[in-house]
Amino acid sequence: MSGLFDNFWVMLVVKLGAVVTVVMVLALVIIYAELKISAHMQSRIGPYYAGGRWGWAQPLADAFKFLQKEDLTPADADRPVFKAAPMVMLAGSFAVLVILPFSPNLIAQDLDLGIFYVLAASSVGTLGVLMAGWASANKYSLMGGLRAAAQLIAYELPLVLAVVGVVIQAGTLSMVGIVEAQAQPVFHIGSVGIQLPYLFQGQVIGFLIFMVAALAELSRTPFDLPIAESELVMGYLTEYSGIRFTMFFLGEYVGIFAMSSIAATLFLGGYHVPGLDADVFGPVVLVAKAMLLVFLIIWFRWTFPRVREDQLQGFAWRWLVPLSLANIAVTAVLKVAL
Amino acid sequence: MRTAPGTGLLKGMWLTLRTLFKKPPTVFYPDEKEIPVPRARGVIALDPEACTVCMLCARECPDWCIYIEGHKQEQPPSKPGGRVRTRATLDRFDIDYALCMYCGICVEVCPFDALFWSPEYEYSEGHISDMLHPKERLADWLKTVPDPPALEQR
Numbered sequence: 001m002s003g004l005f006d007n008f009w010v011m012l013v014v015k016l017g018a019v020v021t022v023v024m025v026l027a028l029v030i031i032y033a034e035l036k037i038s039a040h041m042q043s044r045i046g047p048y049y050a051g052g053r054w055g056w057a058q059p060l061a062d063a064f065k066f067l068q069k070e071d072l073t074p075a076d077a078d079r080p081v082f083k084a085a086p087m088v089m090l091a092g093s094f095a096v097l098v099i100l101p102f103s104p105n106l107i108a109q110d111l112d113l114g115i116f117y118v119l120a121a122s123s124v125g126t127l128g129v130l131m132a133g134w135a136s137a138n139k140y141s142l143m144g145g146l147r148a149a150a151q152l153i154a155y156e157l158p159l160v161l162a163v164v165g166v167v168i169q170a171g172t173l174s175m176v177g178i179v180e181a182q183a184q185p186v187f188h189i190g191s192v193g194i195q196l197p198y199l200f201q202g203q204v205i206g207f208l209i210f211m212v213a214a215l216a217e218l219s220r221t222p223f224d225l226p227i228a229e230s231e232l233v234m235g236y237l238t239e240y241s242g243i244r245f246t247m248f249f250l251g252e253y254v255g256i257f258a259m260s261s262i263a264a265t266l267f268l269g270g271y272h273v274p275g276l277d278a279d280v281f282g283p284v285v286l287v288a289k290a291m292l293l294v295f296l297i298i299w300f301r302w303t304f305p306r307v308r309e310d311q312l313q314g315f316a317w318r319w320l321v322p323l324s325l326a327n328i329a330v331t332a333v334l335k336v337a338l
Numbered sequence: 339m340r341t342a343p344g345t346g347l348l349k350g351m352w353l354t355l356r357t358l359f360k361k362p363p364t365v366f367y368p369d370e371k372e373i374p375v376p377r378a379r380g381v382i383a384l385d386p387e388a389c390t391v392c393m394l395c396a397r398e399c400p401d402w403c404i405y406i407e408g409h410k411q412e413q414p415p416s417k418p419g420g421r422v423r424t425r426a427t428l429d430r431f432d433i434d435y436a437l438c439m440y441c442g443i444c445v446e447v448c449p450f451d452a453l454f455w456s457p458e459y460e461y462s463e464g465h466i467s468d469m470l471h472p473k474e475r476l477a478d479w480l481k482t483v484p485d486p487p488a489l490e491q492r
Contacts, residue, residue, distance in 0.1 A: 040362065299351060
């Protein structure tokens, strides 16, 4: 029986099943959290009747509703591309889940170039967006798709550069390695070593740039011009209904969770809390930190107005890229000097 | 007065956070109902005794939703040997609430105070033709019209 767990293919299926299940459940939780939190932030109640007084069954009911909808493809649409677009976007989001460190031993695969792989895989989503916009045979979808692609490309750079600062401080690209590096005491008071997550070890600007760039990568308000619900109907998503729309929708929320946990790992210390055993409490700690960042992301959505396309691009190229380059320079100098 | 960049963002976030923890003012209709103020514009009631079929309300209604039909009846002279008088009698007075926009121009313009506002609002029907309220139903709504506010004492 134990030989079964050494079998590569068995472990592959087990890991895939576990990661996908866990993350889909978390995505549903995040969707419910967004419905309720956004409602209360707008002085209303949100889901109430679906599932007792709390409306917890609302996302499930939505999922079933979407599953039974008619599968519509526009007559002029480019069929293979139209059908493949949601899968490409979902694949990009799911590929990131491979290296999420829930605990030192509970990772699907601890790659040596963990964070590099994450940044590369999340760029595949851009392709899905472009495919969706083009294949919809709808000029508004095309506009939405092009604006989305421009935004996603523009914010790739700050995202990557913000991470470089952390990598310089940790000295490794592997996710577990970065968390372990944050577990090293920074200084000692008496005989007690004080461990600080990178956020408090000077990576404040890196954290801010990462969060802003992640918001833009996920097409969340204030950077949600690609979807722009009140302007372009749904932008590149206009022609999608039923299961295809659900795939995009889930992909967005899986992406939110993935980006939050990556930020939690890089800047907030991941599964490590000083004093707690990482193997037992690790997953809980990581999910808690990621949920804190998810709350922040939801909070931003319902507070800030939308950024205009040219303001968005100007902000990325003229402020975030130089700022992140400066961050790298300062981090490198301080790493060598201290 | 210039403030540091970003303070506006933080003030906005503080506002939404405060609203997050306040109790929402949602009313769970139909289990709970809000009681409208006495001056609320719910439905228009008609006092058929006061109406003289002058047609001002039907003319001034922007939506043409009031349908009036009347005829003249002869009445005996006030003094014996005098001129025969005529009196306008109301045959039909319908308000079509599917068209009515609740502007209140008919109530304002009536010179004989025959139309009144009432705060009743629960009269939706299953079929749009049932939204035409005939004279009898409009007279029934009179029961729900609140008393006018007391005159100011000098």
